[in-house]
Amino acid sequence: MTTRRNFLRVAGTSAVILAAGGYGLTQCDPMPEVAVEAWAGPKPNVRDPRVRALSFALLAPNPHNKQPWIVDLREPGVATFLCDRARLLPETDPYSRQIMIGCGAFLELLRMAAAELGLRAEVTPFPAGDWPENSVGEQPMCRVAFVPDAGAKRDPLFAQALKRRTNRNSFDATAVLPAEAAALGAVLEGLPVRFGWTADGRQIAQLAGIAKRAWDIEIKKDATFKESVDVFRITGEEIAKHRDGLSMHGPFFWWANKLGLFTKDNAMEPSGRAQALALIDPQLAVRAFGWIVTATNDRRTQLAAGAAYVRANLKATELGLAMHPLSQALQEFPEMLPSLAEHKRAVGAAESETVQMFFRLGRASAVGPAPRRPLDAIIRA
Ligand SMILES: Cc1cc2nc3c(=O)[nH]c(=O)nc-3n(C[C@H](O)[C@H](O)[C@H](O)COP(=O)(O)O)c2cc1C
Structure with missing residues (x-):
């Protein structure tokens, strides 16, 4: 779900948590x-x-x-x-x-x-x-x-x-090349989808702004944010028990959890939401966004969009590119609909079309x- 550095940036450095690293506990709480x-x-x-x-x-x-x-x-x-x-x-x-x-x-x-x-x-x-x-x-x-x-x-x-992964790390400043984007689009040939992407600074800034507002809407609404918090798996123990959801492990999360600084309960409190809100900023510093659009939106088309997304993700893996969906602005609960419409216009999709996937594209350090x-x-x- 998040990186240790991002979490600390927003949570503030707890002396105890830092001490955990200092006392050689960096191997504590690995992914089971x-x-x-x-x-x-x-x-x-x-x-x-x-x-x-x-x-x-x-x-x-x-x-x-x-x-x-x-x-x-x-x-x-x-x-x-x-x-x-x-x-x-x-x-x-x-x-x-x-x-x-x-x-x-x-x-x-x-x-x-x-x-x-x-x-x-x-x-x-x-x-x-x-x-x-x-x-x-x-x-x-x-x-x-x-x-x-x-x-x-x-x-x-x-x-x-x-080898395929969803990579939520910060992306570096290296540009995504047109030939790389074309290679991602090429593996979707034959599917009823359209692949789009941008490396244009103005369009990236516009889409990043929409993504950030959408993130804000999802987090500030109890019911939608709770759907994420419910699947926060904090510490290796929880991860091993469920083997699904959004994993947070390692000495920092372990100590923060054991000290009561980061639990499912306090994630829902204003301070917890403020931490979650701040996570998006480093993620939005990107050189490229990509998207997958369809003309129709029936169940078969949605399945095809899934085939398209995993194919693009596999091709990105082959090319050494990181991919990370940002789906908030595509969500269809009532409070999100204005952002959804704005996002659709910003990627140049027609009103009748559906943006099925929207993702960050770039290069980043590897994730497990x-x-x-x-x-x-x-x-x-
Ligand atoms: C339809 C769809 C929407 C997704 N939206 C998001 C998202 O908004 N944010 C995010 O961090 N990951 C998103 N993901 C990635 C999943 O969280 C990820 O696939 C899952 O946690 C498993 O991780 P893996 O892809 O590394 O195997 C999305 C994936 C799919 C297929």
């Missing part, structure tokens, strides 16, 4: 290995190709790292996907548009992983009928048949699947992987 074991790929004893492919799919980027997927494997050779309705974001994502984008990214990684195994993943969306409009239904989101196919085309982007729940937690066998 079990929480990130998924990033080593499937274990050798995993034989079922569907499960091997799923081991990569669950590494998909997804909002708040909620991992809202359930997979039913009871039909041989088939994986049936349901969206976990207990893992939605009703306040910040009232129509579950972002949740669907995460599911689309999941399916795209699944498709790539299947191809590596010589299987074609035949995806049938909504096999039991569409969900009621703007909601997530109980019926399956899609049925995927794994069909042996010697001609299944392997995707070079798959080589980045275990985000937790993932175990396969057992998502599979119904």
